[in-house]
Amino acid sequence: MSRTLLPGRPYPLGATVSSKGTNFALFSEGATRVDVCLFDTQGNQTDCITLRERTAYVWHGLIRNIKPGQLYGYRVDGPWEPERGHRFNASKLLVDPYAKAISGQVDWKAPIFAYDVASGDDLKIDTQDSAAGVPRSVVIDGTFDWADDCPPETPLPDSVIYEVHVKGFSFRNPMIPENLRGTYAGLAHPSSINYFQKLGVTAVELLPIHHFIDEGHLVERGLTDYWGYNTLGYFAPMSRYSSTGDTGGQVNEFKQMVKAFHAAGIEVILDVVYNHTCEGNERGPTLCWKGVCNSTYYRLMDNNPRYYMDYTGTGNTLNVRNPQVLKMLMDSLRYWVTEMHVDGFRFDLAATLARELHDVSRLSSFFDTIHQDPTLADIKLIAEPWDVGEGGYQVGQFPVLWAEWNGKYRDTVRRFWKGDAGQLSDFGNRLTGSSDLYQFDGRKPYASINFVTAHDGFTLCDLVSYNEKHNEANGEDNKDGSDDNDSWNMGAEGPTDDPAINTLRERQTRNFLATLMLSQGVPMLNGGDEVARSQRGNNNCYCQDNELTWYDWDLDAPRKRLRDFTCQLIHLRLKHPNLHRRKFFQDREIRQSGKSILVQDIAWFNTDGNQVPDEVWNTEWTRSIGVLLNGQTLQVTDEEGHPVIDDSFFLVVNAAQEGVEFLLPPSPSGNKWCRVIDTEDIENPFAKAKTTRKIIVGGRSLMLFSDESLK
Structure with missing residues (x-):
């Protein structure tokens, strides 16, 4: 079948449909010839057109009457010099690097290797046609109605x-x-x-x-x-x-x-x-x-x-x-x-x-x-x-x-x-x-x-x-x-x-x-x-x-x-x-909302209710610890410029085999702690429960407490 070939454009790369036909553009710096091969849905090659134009190493041409759904591939000729990094082989059909859709699977029994597999010599060229084993590139119509699409744009910290x-x-x-x-x-x-x-x-x-x-x-x-x-x-x-x-x-x-x-x-x-x-x-x-x-x-x-x-x-x-x-x-x-x-x-x-x-x-x-x-x-x-x-x-x-x-x-x-x-x-x-x-x-x-x-x-x-x-x-x-x-x-x-x-x-x-x-x-x-x-x-x-x-x-x-x-x-x-802060904890006393009051945004506690001294962090034996997350120190504002205040949380983790007794510290708000998670409770781990200062945390479990402060 005779096809009309126009010069086309070097950009965009790939196959681009227009009212005139389809523009094909392929970058290859070392090629000496590039052919576009067309196939029917049964896998038969129906035509092969040589691209005559080359601009800045892009081979291009517009072929008339090529519509969406057309299957195609490239054959690229050039030097076969593997020892210099060149492996051109025009007998091998190639998928378009810019193909927007690909049809079919690779047949590993077909001659899809550019070298002589029988001898195992990758320097020796193989001239068998690989088309029967190579997927086809597909010309597509990329139009789609995105008019009412609403990307959520969720901030990463959220x-x-x-x-x-x-x-x-x-x-x-x-x-x-x-x-x-x-x-x-x-x-x-x-x-x-x-x-x-x-x-x-x-x-x-x-x-x-x-x-x-x-x-x-x-x-x-x-x-x-x-x-x-x-x-x-x-x-x-x-x-x-x-x-x-x-x-x-x-x-x-x-x-x-x-x-x-x-x-x-x-x-x-x-x-x-x-x-x-x-x-x-x-x-x-x-x-x-x-x-x-x-x-x-x-x-x-x-x-x-x-x-x-x-x-x-x-x-x-x-x-x-x-x-x-x-x-x-x-x-x-x-x-x-x-x-x-x-x-x-x-x-x-x-x-x-x-x-x-x-x-x-x-x-x-x-x-x-x-x-x-x-x-x-x-x-x-x-x-x-x-x-x-x-x-x-x-x-x-x-x-x-x-x-x-x-x-x-x-x-x-x-x-x-x-x-x-x-x-x-x-x-x-x-x-x-x-x-x-x-x-x-x-x-x-x-x-x-x-x-x-x-x-x-x-x-x-x-x-x-x-x-x-x-x-x-x-x-x-x-x-x-x-x-x-x-x-x-x-x-x-x-x-x-x-x-x-x-x-x-x-x-x-x-x-x-x-x-x-x-x-x-x-x-x-x-x-x-x-x-x-x-x-x-x-x-x-x-x-x-x-x-x-x-x-x-x-x-x-x-x-x-x-x-x-x-x-x-x-x-x-x-x-x-x-629980998903936008800023790192200061791990020290900070000013609260610009006031002169100094508060901690995070604090770590031993089982005795006292803050963890430095020497404990590198011990081999400590497997139980509590951490207080102060919800009044987020240091961010809402869209109207008001400081964001949240509940404070106290998390107790116990990786030891046995349960441990833990003394809870006072909450930043002065409210009593309320247990909101207990992983030891199989049937109802989220059952809320008021608690006293002294608690028992089960072996290999964690508890989370909230002060449920008002925002």
């Missing part, structure tokens, strides 16, 4: 984040129509939205939804890439989660999901993987960037560019130092904000993005570019502040405007409640916002994203049920996943009928959740922890798309109790600004 997998959450939910389960529409179904609202979370953080592929070694074992950290397209929503097909319908379905969440007052945060791609190292497949311009998109070894720098443990690292790669990432971020209306991003292995040369740099071009971009000025930026490279653990080291997954919070809280010695000082820091990590560079307590569990590792149920990981289902001889879990099974490995162990597990679970929601900073709840979701001891379920990871909505009495407990915790936190 946020409660729920980390969730699109498929896992809804796939077994009987309240959702079967054809919608496991999809964007299923996650946004009224029953799902209603659940999130009742739970009280203000944002969902979606595990990766950028289009990804299943790794070849998983396919061989009959497994899939469930988590999605294997990106093929930074602009395309994963088609696997679409109920409307994969030739463009996934884009509108994703937008409808975001709009539904916004209407319910809930934000959408994306977990994004800008540190590496699905193409692996020199022995990986050629699907996109490797064939478009390998030396541009990937960090290659300076002394031997045949090989890849690998700070991610996946085989490659994106070359964010290159202006074109940086542009691609920024274009992607802006696209998801402006066109898809998401509210923030969590950056996987973000320390990799900070590497200018080898060292991690807080002033890398990636951060500089984000900070000056007005489109990204008001969105939530959350870093996973580590990678697998040397010096890659960077908790507390990211720039202002960034929040961080606080891995130190996770480790300390686990160890404290397990009863490890010498945890008191660190526990105090984590409970009060980790000022030791964030206070001295201009950041606030909400720079700390607090979590006890996340998708990677044990669920909360498994954290209190297993001493060892049980990853046999992954087919890697239980060698994958972390061996350092700080978990404790309470006396039995896995499920048990022992009522004493089950009671202790239920109490410990409540202790973890209460600590999380009562800590300063921003809590992130691992999806399903509120209903005791178990992965049977598997702490690395990246490849388990089955009942190990799907939420079980058939709740027994203990799981219902835990869900209700979590709901009450979240609502208590959101109601009281004293």
Whole structure:
């Protein structure tokens, strides 16, 4: 079929529909020829058009009569010189790096490798056509009615984040129509939205939804890439989660999901993987960037560019130092904000993005570019502040405007409640916002994203049920996943009928959740922890798309109790600004509302009712302590300029095995303390009770008291 080709434009990159046709634009500095190949829905190539125009290394052309829904791919010719970092191979079909939708899956049995796999020589070119095994890019019509969309714009300190997998959450939910389960529409179904609202979370953080592929070694074992950290397209929503097909319908379905969440007052945060791609190292497949311009998109070894720098443990690292790669990432971020209306991003292995040369740099071009971009000025930026490279653990080291997954919070809280010695000082820091990590560079307590569990590792149920990981289902001889879990099974490995162990597990679970929601900073709840979701001891379920990871909505009495407990915790936190302060505690006497009265905003107490002396903080044996949070010292004003006053709280934590007698100090308001939480009370932990000064705090439990002062 003859196609009319016009010069078109070099920008925007990707496939852009207009009344004249579709403009195609692809950056490739080293290419000598670029073809756009068109396909029908049966996978047959119907045409191949050579782009004749090149502007600033962008190959471009406008092809008449190309409409939304058209499937296409690129073939890029150029030098095959792997030893110099060039891996061009025109026989390999390539996905558009700027594809807004992607159709189909990778066929690992097809010749998708640019080198001769039979010989194992990555320097020897393979000239077989790979089209049968490569997904297609899709031309889309991006128009959507956002007219009544109302992003919640919840301030970060007022946020409660729920980390969730699109498929896992809804796939077994009987309240959702079967054809919608496991999809964007299923996650946004009224029953799902209603659940999130009742739970009280203000944002969902979606595990990766950028289009990804299943790794070849998983396919061989009959497994899939469930988590999605294997990106093929930074602009395309994963088609696997679409109920409307994969030739463009996934884009509108994703937008409808975001709009539904916004209407319910809930934000959408994306977990994004800008540190590496699905193409692996020199022995990986050629699907996109490797064939478009390998030396541009990937960090290659300076002394031997045949090989890849690998700070991610996946085989490659994106070359964010290159202006074109940086542009691609920024274009992607802006696209998801402006066109898809998401509210923030969590950056996987973000320390990799900070590497200018080898060292991690807080002033890398990636951060500089984000900070000056007005489109990204008001969105939530959350870093996973580590990678697998040397010096890659960077908790507390990211720039202002960034929040961080606080891995130190996770480790300390686990160890404290397990009863490890010498945890008191660190526990105090984590409970009060980790000022030791964030206070001295201009950041606030909400720079700390607090979590006890996340998708990677044990669920909360498994954290209190297993001493060892049980990853046999992954087919890697239980060698994958972390061996350092700080978990404790309470006396039995896995499920048990022992009522004493089950009671202790239920109490410990409540202790973890209460600590999380009562800590300063921003809590992130691992999806399903509120209903005791178990992965049977598997702490690395990246490849388990089955009942190990799907939420079980058939709740027994203990799981219902835990869900209700979590709901009450979240609502208590959101109601009281004293529990999510915008400023760090002074930890000393301060002036109250500009008056000459000196009061403490926080104070720590021993069991005898006296304040904790300095020497106690570093003792090995102390596992019980009380902390007073003065609600009259928030040092913030409301929208009319009036000082914000809240209830004061007194929190008592006891990680010791036995109960302890505790003397409560006077409340700042002079009112009597009222108990509002007791994690030892299984049936009714939120039963309010007036109390005397002398109390008994049960073993491995916590109590929270409020003075219920008038505002």
